[in-house]
Amino acid sequence: MGTSKHIILIVVLMFFQGFTAQERINATLSSIILGGGQQSVTVTLDLQPIAIVDLEPENTNSGETFIVEEAGNPFPTGGSANPGEFWLNYTYRGSNLETASLYTRINQPLPDGMVITLQVINSASINGNFIPNPISTPLTLSTTPQLIASDFSSGYTGDGENTGYLIQYKISNPNAISLPAGFEIVFEIK
Numbered sequence: 001m002g003t004s005k006h007i008i009l010i011v012v013l014m015f016f017q018g019f020t021a022q023e024r025i026n027a028t029l030s031s032i033i034l035g036g037g038q039q040s041v042t043v044t045l046d047l048q049p050i051a052i053v054d055l056e057p058e059n060t061n062s063g064e065t066f067i068v069e070e071a072g073n074p075f076p077t078g079g080s081a082n083p084g085e086f087w088l089n090y091t092y093r094g095s096n097l098e099t100a101s102l103y104t105r106i107n108q109p110l111p112d113g114m115v116i117t118l119q120v121i122n123s124a125s126i127n128g129n130f131i132p133n134p135i136s137t138p139l140t141l142s143t144t145p146q147l148i149a150s151d152f153s154s155g156y157t158g159d160g161e162n163t164g165y166l167i168q169y170k171i172s173n174p175n176a177i178s179l180p181a182g183f184e185i186v187f188e189i190k
Contacts, residue, residue, distance in 0.1 A: 016083075050146070053090045054088075057087075085166060089165050090156065091157075092156070102189055103147055103187070104141065107143070113177060118138065119169075120135060129155045130152060130155035135147050148165070
């Protein structure tokens with residue numbers, strides 16, 4: 001029995017010594033310079049694609065006042081034959097370095113005799129990060145998507161007037177016909 005008491009006592013002492021043991025710190029110069037037990041962990045982030053288009057009125061040249069409250073709302077059209085202008089801003093982030101293009105179309109046919117044309121007449125970047133690649137020929141709007149700017153990579157034009165693409169529009173409506181209810185000019189990035 002004396003031997004078993006000694007064995008139990010040794011086990012108990014070893015158990016308590018485990019609680020009081022200290023970890024050794026490697027304080028060598030190479031450990032301090034290189035950061036000790038360095039490890040690398042691979043992390044993969046999947047960022048979702050983003051495509052946002054916003055219109056900003058340019059009231060200084062047209063004399064007309066248009067109010068566009070937020071991206072995604074239709075752009076109001078006027079009945080004047082005088083050209084109007086607005087700035088088109090965008091933000092685009094593609095996945096896997098994917099490029100995109102900017103298109104415009106109308107959501108329903110125009111009444112007979114009415115014609116709406118758009119033309120990119122300028123591009124500028126104020127606090128933006130994009131390479132302008134506009135199509136500068138006038139486009140006659142239809143329900144078929146038409147190219148405004150082609151093959152651009154991830155970037156943004158900046159926000160507000162005087163940055164992005166300056167688009168001039170002309171409405172020819174000799175018969176003074178009203179636009180259909182719910183008519184919209186659509187701008188989209190594909």
